[in-house]
Amino acid sequence: MQPFLNPSLWELVQFRTTGRIRSLLSSFTHPRRLVISILGAVLAFVWLGNAIASVLFRESYNPKSFQIWMTAMLTIYAGWHLLRVSWQRPDAAIEWTPAEKMWLMTSPFRRSELLKFRLFTVLSATTIKAAIGAILLLPDLPIPWLGFLGLWTGLAIIELFRIVCDLVATGLKPDAYRSMRAFITVSGAALLSALTMNALELTRISQSTSELPTFIILIKSGMHVIQDWFTTTPGLIVSAPMLVFVQLILTPTLTIATAAEVFTVLLMVAAMAGLVIRLDKWNVQQITRREKDIRNFNELQRAESECNDLKDWKLPATIFQKLGGAVTWRQFVGLQRHSTGILLALIPPAILSAIPLFMPQISDQIAIVNFLGGLTFYTFLLLPSAMKFDFRRDYDYLLLLKMLPQPAWRVVLSQIATPVLVTTGFQLGMIAIAALVRGMSPGLLLASILSFPVMNLAIYSWENLIFLIFPQRLKQEGIEVFLLTTVIFTAKGLAFACVFALMFAWAMVSGRIASQLADVHGMLGNQRIIFGVGVWISIALSGFILTRLAARQFEKLDASMS
Amino acid sequence: MIEIRDFRKVYDGLLAVDQLSFSVKPGEVLGLIGPNGAGKTTTLRSLCGLVVPTSGHLSVCGYDIEKAPIEAKKRLCYIPDDPPLFSDLTVEQHLAFTASVYNVENATEKAAQLLETFELASKKTTRASDLSRGMRQKLAIICGYLHEPEVILLDEPMTGLDPHGIRKLKESIRIRAEQGAAIVISSHLLAMVEDFCTHVLILKSGQQRFCGTLDELKDSFVSHQNSMTLEQIFFHATETDSPSLVPSLTE
Numbered sequence: 024m025q026p027f028l029n030p031s032l033w034e035l036v037q038f039r040t041t042g043r044i045r046s047l048l049s050s051f052t053h054p055r056r057l058v059i060s061i062l063g064a065v066l067a068f069v070w071l072g073n074a075i076a077s078v079l080f081r082e083s084y085n086p087k088s089f090q091i092w093m094t095a096m097l098t099i100y101a102g103w104h105l106l107r108v109s110w111q112r113p114d115a116a117i118e119w120t121p122a123e124k125m126w127l128m129t130s131p132f133r134r135s136e137l138l139k140f141r142l143f144t145v146l147s148a149t150t151i152k153a154a155i156g157a158i159l160l161l162p163d164l165p166i167p168w169l170g171f172l173g174l175w176t177g178l179a180i181i182e183l184f185r186i187v188c189d190l191v192a193t194g195l196k197p198d199a200y201r202s203m204r205a206f207i208t209v210s211g212a213a214l215l216s217a218l219t220m221n222a223l224e225l226t227r228i229s230q231s232t233s234e235l236p237t238f239i240i241l242i243k244s245g246m247h248v249i250q251d252w253f254t255t256t257p258g259l260i261v262s263a264p265m266l267v268f269v270q271l272i273l274t275p276t277l278t279i280a281t282a283a284e285v286f287t288v289l290l291m292v293a294a295m296a297g298l299v300i301r302l303d304k305w306n307v308q309q310i311t312r313r314e315k316d317i318r319n320f321n322e323l324q325r326a327e328s329e330c331n332d333l334k335d336w337k338l339p340a341t342i343f344q345k346l347g348g349a350v351t352w353r354q355f356v357g358l359q360r361h362s363t364g365i366l367l368a369l370i371p372p373a374i375l376s377a378i379p380l381f382m383p384q385i386s387d388q389i390a391i392v393n394f395l396g397g398l399t400f401y402t403f404l405l406l407p408s409a410m411k412f413d414f415r416r417d418y419d420y421l422l423l424l425k426m427l428p429q430p431a432w433r434v435v436l437s438q439i440a441t442p443v444l445v446t447t448g449f450q451l452g453m454i455a456i457a458a459l460v461r462g463m464s465p466g467l468l469l470a471s472i473l474s475f476p477v478m479n480l481a482i483y484s485w486e487n488l489i490f491l492i493f494p495q496r497l498k499q500e501g502i503e504v505f506l507l508t509t510v511i512f513t514a515k516g517l518a519f520a521c522v523f524a525l526m527f528a529w530a531m532v533s534g535r536i537a538s539q540l541a542d543v544h545g546m547l548g549n550q551r552i553i554f555g556v557g558v559w560i561s562i563a564l565s566g567f568i569l570t571r572l573a574a575r576q577f578e579k580l581d582a583s584m585s
Numbered sequence: 586m587i588e589i590r591d592f593r594k595v596y597d598g599l600l601a602v603d604q605l606s607f608s609v610k611p612g613e614v615l616g617l618i619g620p621n622g623a624g625k626t627t628t629l630r631s632l633c634g635l636v637v638p639t640s641g642h643l644s645v646c647g648y649d650i651e652k653a654p655i656e657a658k659k660r661l662c663y664i665p666d667d668p669p670l671f672s673d674l675t676v677e678q679h680l681a682f683t684a685s686v687y688n689v690e691n692a693t694e695k696a697a698q699l700l701e702t703f704e705l706a707s708k709k710t711t712r713a714s715d716l717s718r719g720m721r722q723k724l725a726i727i728c729g730y731l732h733e734p735e736v737i738l739l740d741e742p743m744t745g746l747d748p749h750g751i752r753k754l755k756e757s758i759r760i761r762a763e764q765g766a767a768i769v770i771s772s773h774l775l776a777m778v779e780d781f782c783t784h785v786l787i788l789k790s791g792q793q794r795f796c797g798t799l800d801e802l803k804d805s806f807v808s809h810q811n812s813m814t815l816e817q818i819f820f821h822a823t824e825t826d827s828p829s830l831v832p833s834l835t836e
């Protein structure tokens with residue numbers, strides 16, 4: 024029987040696995056990394072251990088409801104890949120590292136052998152995901168190993184479906200791709216609109232009988248609407264392929280039918296893998312055919328060897344010359360290239376923070392306060408990871424940045440200017456919408472306009488300070504990165520809690536100060552003004568200190584290590 | 586050994602290589618020269634199967650790289666400038682993997698000899714990520730040579746090598762050419778090309794400006810100016826806009 028993987032490629036898998044373990048162990052020899060790794064391991068144990076313990080000792084869900092939700096989640100995950108490729112056409116259908124390209128593509132391997140190698144690595148990662156999922160769902164799995172198998176095959180199908188989507192999207196002709204994009208976008212938008220309308224209607228009805236906050240009712244209604252949709256005929260049709268895996272996950276007893284189910288899901292994975300291999304062939308043929316179809320080569324642009332005339336070249340806008348010069352402009356160009364992704368990243372905080380504005384049952388004042396709180400929270404939580412147009416994407420250029428004839432503080436400010444400005448622009452846009460929809464007092468409007476820029480400066484300085492202390496390449500993976508992420512996550516959580524506690528304390532103190540000043544100085548005795556000014560000064564001071572710390576860390580950084 | 590006819594490559598509406606034709610016989614060393622962006626790397630990558638040609642015919646040892654890629658790849662090695670390596674693999678693991686892929690007989694002895702020649706024997710257990718730029722280049726060359734390819738494609742092979750490494754590489758190229766390998770070297774080091782290449786191909790903006798032996802190239806310029814160096818010829822060839830430098834030779 025022929026092995027699934029070519030023996031040489033299997034040998035490569037083994038070499039890489041042992042190599043990664045060896046490099047992980049060697050990383051423990053550096054004192055700073057060792058401290059971080061131990062701290063990360065302890066925190067990971069506390070976080071994960073706590074999560075796993077609370078999951079293991081919870082009561083199992085209602086089997087019927089669990090089945091619907093499991094099917095829905097898998098279907099939504101698969102649907103996300105469809106939306107993703109229709110939103111942005113992938114550059115390549117199957118990703119290969121530069122080393123894989125050079126060593127594997129030029130060696131005498133069949134394309135199908137290389138694809139099996141790629142699928143093997145993809146499905147290996149799926150095994151880890153399925154194992155974690157199976158642990159979290161343990162109370163709901165009648166037969167744990169069968170649950171794991173069902174979860175693994177379900178996730179494997181989705182991973183293979185992702186590759187299928189990428190292959191189709193890159194293989195289609197531009198016209199056909201545009202048609203596919205239009206169809207998926209319109210269908211998706213129609214479905215989402217219908218579900219949102221239903222959720223809002225259900226929220227309105229439930230509000231009269233429930234004492235829960237509107238926001239919670241809205242979330243519950245949304246989940247109820249989604250659950251209901253998956254029991255309708257279109258929902259059942261769309262989610263039918265995923266039902267097979269969920270049924271296997273929930274199989275209560277081992278029978279002959281179970282064996283048939285196992286055989287069916289494995290066959291489905293094998294068939295999907297076969298489809299990937301066939302589609303890859305089609306994809307390569309399509310791309311080559313499109314090139315070969317070019318008839319008039321004389322109309323094509325020719326590769327030019329000469330440099331363009333640069334004598335009139337200058338930074339495209341005066342704003343960049345004044346702001347941070349070429350360093351800021353460079354980050355802005357990077358941001359422009361990823362504008363689609365940035366727009367996508369802005370949608371969740373925009374929707375989540377705007378929800379209170381569109382709830383007619385709550386007063387304007389409460390809606391605005393909720394909106395501003397949400398905007399602060401979601402900006403802090405979601406945007407820094409999406410707006411990495413600062414030091415965090417410059418791991419390979421740190422040496423170059425260190426060589427710039429500019430003081431460190433200026434380099435730091437220039438580097439973080441782009442995310443700070445874009446985030447501020449987004450927030451001001453949202454505030455303008457809020458002011459239009461609900462109206463805002465001039466004082467609150469002014470306070471918001473003044474506070475968000477300094478808060479953004481503090482947030483991005485903090486993110487960059489962490490990066491400069493522990494530099495790592497973007498998209499770097501591995502246990503070491505996981506441990507570091509755990510430490511940073513905990514540190515951020517603590518920082519947020521501290522800020523919250525300090526603000527609460529300041530609110531109390533400002534109240535007392537106000538009452539003491541009220542008798543003597545009139546206007547100065549306004550608690551809101553004292554509170555607002557105090558908060559603003561604190562945030563601005565934090566921003567200033569964090570920027571100075573980041574600058575000092577940048578000065579100390581040994582960029583040759585990267 | 587290497588046969589390219591009417592090769593053309595288009596990238597997103599950009600004509601990278603246009604109607605390129607040449608051949609390299611066993612024992613010949615072809616120097617592929619041209620300014621940056623002339624199409625040298627695209628040509629080499631198409632020959633080793635990394636880039637699918639838009640049109641034309643490319644064959645290695647009689648095997649079409651599109652129709653019989655496995656047979657063609659078995660007989661060639663491609664070494665890019667700044668070769669990417671598997672960062673977690675050691676030097677000897679790279680060699681073991683290469684030996685396994687090409688079913689190399691007596692791989693251990695051959696590898697030991699090559700490691701000794703290129704002064705990497707002491708780095709056998711070092712991870713690729715810990716190697717210097719020049720050492721990475723040497724490792725890629727050793728792996729390329731391990732299966733004794735009949736066709737050797739080298740893209741800027743001297744980049745990053747120390748003087749010892751350059752000498753060893755030059756010697757190895759001469760020896761392999763004498764043993765019957767067909768070799769293509771893309772390089773900007775014109776003195777090196779002049780030193781040991783038997784043939785020269787000049788490319789500009791994807792178009793072939795000259796292809797022939799060094800003597801033919803120099804002879805063709807005698808009528809214009811007396812005894813020009815390859816450097817002078819190169820600048821003349823790549824700074825003029827005529828479609829072909831020496832029509833009688835390229836046509």
